[in-house]
Amino acid sequence: MAHRTITKDCDVLVVGGGIAGTFAAIRARAAGAGKVVQVDKGWVGKSGMSAFAAGVLTAVAFPGEDIAARVKDTVEQGRFLYMQDRVRDHFENVWEVVKELDDFGAGFLRTKTGDYEKTAGRGKAPLLMFPGNKLMDSLAKAAARRKVEQVNKTMIVDLFTNQGRVAGAAGFNIENGDFCVFRAKAVALATGSSRYKGLAPNHRCCSGDGYAAAYRAGAVLSSAESSERPAQAFAARWDIGPGMNMFVGQGGIFLNARGERFMEKYDPVLKDRADLISLTQAFAMEARQGRTPIYLDMTHFAPEQMDKMKVVLPLPWRMFERAGLIAGGRFVAPVEWMITSPWARSGIEVDIRGASSLPGLFACGEVTALQSFSSELSPCATQGALTGKYAGEYAGSCDIPDIDPAQLRAVEERIFRPLERKDGVEPGQVVLGIQEAVTPYDVWHIQHETRLKAALERVLEIRSDELPLLRAYDPHYLRMAHEAANLVMVAEASLRSAIFRKESRFAIREDFPYVDNQGWLKWTEVRNEGKAMRVTARDVPIWGYPYQPENRQRYLHPRWETAASLGMVRVEDEVVRWA
Numbered sequence: 001m002a003h004r005t006i007t008k009d010c011d012v013l014v015v016g017g018g019i020a021g022t023f024a025a026i027r028a029r030a031a032g033a034g035k036v037v038q039v040d041k042g043w044v045g046k047s048g049m050s051a052f053a054a055g056v057l058t059a060v061a062f063p064g065e066d067i068a069a070r071v072k073d074t075v076e077q078g079r080f081l082y083m084q085d086r087v088r089d090h091f092e093n094v095w096e097v098v099k100e101l102d103d104f105g106a107g108f109l110r111t112k113t114g115d116y117e118k119t120a121g122r123g124k125a126p127l128l129m130f131p132g133n134k135l136m137d138s139l140a141k142a143a144a145r146r147k148v149e150q151v152n153k154t155m156i157v158d159l160f161t162n163q164g165r166v167a168g169a170a171g172f173n174i175e176n177g178d179f180c181v182f183r184a185k186a187v188a189l190a191t192g193s194s195r196y197k198g199l200a201p202n203h204r205c206c207s208g209d210g211y212a213a214a215y216r217a218g219a220v221l222s223s224a225e226s227s228e229r230p231a232q233a234f235a236a237r238w239d240i241g242p243g244m245n246m247f248v249g250q251g252g253i254f255l256n257a258r259g260e261r262f263m264e265k266y267d268p269v270l271k272d273r274a275d276l277i278s279l280t281q282a283f284a285m286e287a288r289q290g291r292t293p294i295y296l297d298m299t300h301f302a303p304e305q306m307d308k309m310k311v312v313l314p315l316p317w318r319m320f321e322r323a324g325l326i327a328g329g330r331f332v333a334p335v336e337w338m339i340t341s342p343w344a345r346s347g348i349e350v351d352i353r354g355a356s357s358l359p360g361l362f363a364c365g366e367v368t369a370l371q372s373f374s375s376e377l378s379p380c381a382t383q384g385a386l387t388g389k390y391a392g393e394y395a396g397s398c399d400i401p402d403i404d405p406a407q408l409r410a411v412e413e414r415i416f417r418p419l420e421r422k423d424g425v426e427p428g429q430v431v432l433g434i435q436e437a438v439t440p441y442d443v444w445h446i447q448h449e450t451r452l453k454a455a456l457e458r459v460l461e462i463r464s465d466e467l468p469l470l471r472a473y474d475p476h477y478l479r480m481a482h483e484a485a486n487l488v489m490v491a492e493a494s495l496r497s498a499i500f501r502k503e504s505r506f507a508i509r510e511d512f513p514y515v516d517n518q519g520w521l522k523w524t525e526v527r528n529e530g531k532a533m534r535v536t537a538r539d540v541p542i543w544g545y546p547y548q549p550e551n552r553q554r555y556l557h558p559r560w561e562t563a564a565s566l567g568m569v570r571v572e573d574e575v576v577r578w579a
């Protein structure tokens with residue numbers, strides 16, 4: 001094969017240069033790991049969702065706040081599927097992380113008196129603000145100062161195992177095509193999540209690479225059907241974003257095609273500031289009733305509000321201006337808005353230390369399963385910090401494992417195979433096929449077994465007919481080919497798990513409209529059993545946790561209850577029928 005092989009040995013290999021990975025790398029060094037290598041397929045600190053985040057820090061517990069109350073609230077928002085010890089750990093440690101980020105140079109906005117400036121956002125708790133991508137720039141620099149070796153433009157594809165333990169990882173340089181082999185005592189995956197390459201800044205690099213690599217190596221994935229943020233919502237006709245928290249926090253209002261402020265019906269308390277799951281499900285219900293397009297109206301913002309948005313969201317501001325939606329410093333018309341990029345989180349199951357089911361493999365941030373409460377910047381940071389510490393300690397207790405030469409050759413062959421095909425299927429065709437299968441609002445946002453099964457059938461067709469023919473012209477296309485293949489695995493895991501869970505909890509099912517606290521306080525699990533993917537479920541240890549649901553029976557999901565009270569649906573014979 002016409003490529004060089006570059007081999008590196010390290011104590012801890014961190015894969016991913018977002019907030020979780022960078023905190024993990026910093027803490028692994030602090031825990032005594034001599035050589036920490038951090039690899040990113042883009043640039044550490046400049047790629048990934050963290051770098052494009054919308055300038056607000058959520059889930060912060062301020063000094064003096066009642067931690068127990070925040071934990072209880074969060075557990076309830078997590079529909080009792082979160083690991084409650086992990087939620088507590090987050091709120092106990094998040095302020096320390098905030099101060100660390102500030103010391104590194106995140107530049108949190110302050111009031112004239114020097115206090116941290118708080119703002120409203122989605123949900124009840126106040127947020128901190130920071131200017132654009134300053135947070136990740138300063139964090140990446142802090143890691144470099146601590147002698148974390150940052151290797152950019154390198155995509156990790158597969159993990160090595162030796163005697164049941166992870167022995168390192170392999171990938172390739174996406175510019176020159178070098179085969180990159182990392183031998184490591186511990187590997188921490190922090191590759192973010194998967195968004196089916198949707199229309200939003202940076203969603204295109206969220207291709208579930210970590211989920212797929214861990215799955216192939218034999219780690220257990222979990223909760224692939226559940227998500228607190230089943231999708232983002234963005235400007236529909238322009239590639240503009242992010243900023244939802246700021247937009248609604250400052251008073252943005254959603255309108256349907258009739259000009260009605262519909263969120264008042266779905267969430268009379270938080271209204272337009274409802275969480276993403278409520279917003280996207282309400283959008284889907286409006287679509288089901290023929291009341292789209294949806295618009296976000298910010299034309300009433302005062303000059304001071306616009307000034308603040310310009311500081312916190314400089315990039316979206318410029319894009320809105322270029323699109324003619326901001327003129328003379330104000331929004332001139334409501335912006336068409338829509339659900340985009342379903343978030344299929346076939347996350348790696350980890351314990352509170354970030355350890356997966358595979359010895360030597362750790363994971364943190366959005367690459368982990370829903371129950372580890374690791375989405376949004378500050379939870380990813382606290383989880384990254386803890387995982388890095390334990391990965392560093394683990395590395396201190398073992399030697400660098402050998403890599404079996406036959407496994408090395410097999411991985412090399414698999415990675416470069418698409419480059420050798422002279423003819424075949426373009427990665428874009430596979431991605432489009434997957435998007436068409438999973439993105440319709442009535443597949444992921446309003447679910448029914450028939451539609452989930454039809455989507456799964458299409459995904460399996462793509463897996464068997466198109467994946468074996470994936471073709472790449474150069475290392476750049478090779479990246480896209482592997483990303484496309486990973487998305488197929490993610491879609492299969494998510495759809496199979498969604499079909500398996502026979503209730504409404506995060507997702508709303510027409511055919512199982514009840515929240516079932518008797519039968520379904522469970523985490524689904526996905527295992528790689530050779531050629532077959534197996535889904536099972538295990539009980540959430542809810543009785544050992546401090547908080548349990550008050551209603552321990554089956555009850556109609558609140559979203560369906562609202563829809564029924566508004567006359568949109570009837571529930572007959574335990575299924576939903578649209579009016």
Ligand SMILES: Cc1cc2nc3c(=O)[nH]c(=O)nc-3n(C[C@H](O)[C@H](O)[C@H](O)COP(=O)(O)OP(=O)(O)OC[C@H]3O[C@@H](n4cnc5c(N)ncnc54)[C@H](O)[C@@H]3O)c2cc1C
Pocket residue numbers: 015016017018019020021039040041042043044045046047048049050051052053054055056057058154155156157171190191192193200201202203205209210241242243245364365366367374375376377378380
């Ligand atoms: C548009 C948008 C706006 C958001 N705004 C906010 C906000 O304002 N506040 C907030 O709290 N949260 C926000 N979030 C959520 C938050 O950004 C994420 O929860 C968080 O950044 C996830 O961090 P992470 O480290 O797990 O993943 P990421 O930041 O996505 O990092 C993953 C990294 O892994 C790399 N990678 C992926 N695959 C590979 C591979 N195979 N090999 C090597 N490297 C790989 C990627 O290039 C990337 O750099 C936003 C999310 C989005 C998408």
